[in-house]
Amino acid sequence: MSKIAPITVNVDEALALDKYEVDEANAHIEVDLEGDLEEFLKLVRVCPAALYKIDEEGNRSFDYAGCLECGTCRIACGDTIIKKWENPQPTMGVEYRFG
Secondary structure, eight states: OOOOOOOOOOHHHHHHTOEEEOOTTOOSEEEOTTSOHHHHHHHHHHOTTOOEEEOTTOOEEEOGGGOOOOOHHHHHHTTSSEEEEOOOOTTOEEEOOOO
């Protein structure tokens, strides 16, 4: 039986290959930053692009510009604090590239 060599992936390097066309006039995701803290903490934990953050003072922030459009936030929180989630307009959003 042959062994399969382990594959190591640097997620930051892989994400850096992607290209983003940000629609500055129309955010495709809107979040209630003042909503339930536990719901927001779910987003901090599950977002693969780490777009949801809480700083040392407890201030919450979110930046849709680096969104991978995976829908994880929508699945994790449904419509509890996610006020809007839709696919970006054509030619906008993420373009995946593989190195």
